[in-house]
Amino acid sequence: MTATLQGLRVIDAASFLAGPCAATILSDYGADVIKIEPLAGDGHRRLSGGHPIDYTWQLTGRNKRSLALDFSQAAGRDVLLKLVASADVLLVNLRADQMQRYGLTWEALRALNPRIVYCAITGYGQDGPRAQVAAHDLNYVAESGMLSLAAGVDGAPVVPPALIADIAGGAYPAVMNILLALRQRDRDGVHYSFALH
Numbered sequence: 001m002t003a004t005l006q007g008l009r010v011i012d013a014a015s016f017l018a019g020p021c022a023a024t025i026l027s028d029y030g031a032d033v034i035k036i037e038p039l040a041g042d043g044h045r046r047l048s049g050g051h052p053i054d055y056t057w058q059l060t061g062r063n064k065r066s067l068a069l070d071f072s073q074a075a076g077r078d079v080l081l082k083l084v085a086s087a088d089v090l091l092v093n094l095r096a097d098q099m100q101r102y103g104l105t106w107e108a109l110r111a112l113n114p115r116i117v118y119c120a121i122t123g124y125g126q127d128g129p130r131a132q133v134a135a136h137d138l139n140y141v142a143e144s145g146m147l148s149l150a151a152g153v154d155g156a157p158v159v160p161p162a163l164i165a166d167i168a169g170g171a172y173p174a175v176m177n178i179l180l181a182l183r184q185r186d187r188d189g190v191h192y193s194f195a196l197h
Contacts, residue, residue: 004030010034011091024061
């Protein structure tokens with residue numbers, strides 16, 4: 001890969017899987033990515049997917065520096081805010097109510113760092129009737145009807161072997177929108193945030 005994004009600092013405060021996937025792609029092109037993990041470590045460190053190595057962590061954790069923080073504690077939030085103050089991009093996948101509880105809303109972060117690009121990836125958006133509902137890749141493929149397209153010989157849905165929606169969401173719309181937001185920020189000085197769901 002090239003170092004096209006060298007000098008760009010990304011805070012990856014997301015987990016499972018779209019946000020970390022997007023941050024990994026940015027790191028492949030030279031961005032400095034700081035991965036924020038829970039105190040027990042990111043869950044992907046313990047998933048092997050049937051492989052003899054931590055395959056999923058190598059997919060989503062490569063090229064990153066890691067830091068364990070607890071957002072529920074003031075000290076953890078303070079460290080995150082110091083990182084955000086000097087960052088170009090923040091990736092999160094917490095629901096809007098969680099971001100509000102931790103004082104990590106777009107408005108608060110923009111006041112701290114007017115140049116930050118804020119990418120929030122959630123299952124059902126930042127507002128609306130299902131905004132507070134947690135979701136995972138299997139929710140998306142089930143609700144979209146994709147599971148019925150992958151029925152086994154007995155007609156029962158077959159769970160995909162990979163997290164299709166999360167990987168696609170991180171690899172395409174998240175990365176594309178981050179790059180477009182950075183371009184608009186640098187060209188016009190526009191502060192930018194967006195939510196993917």
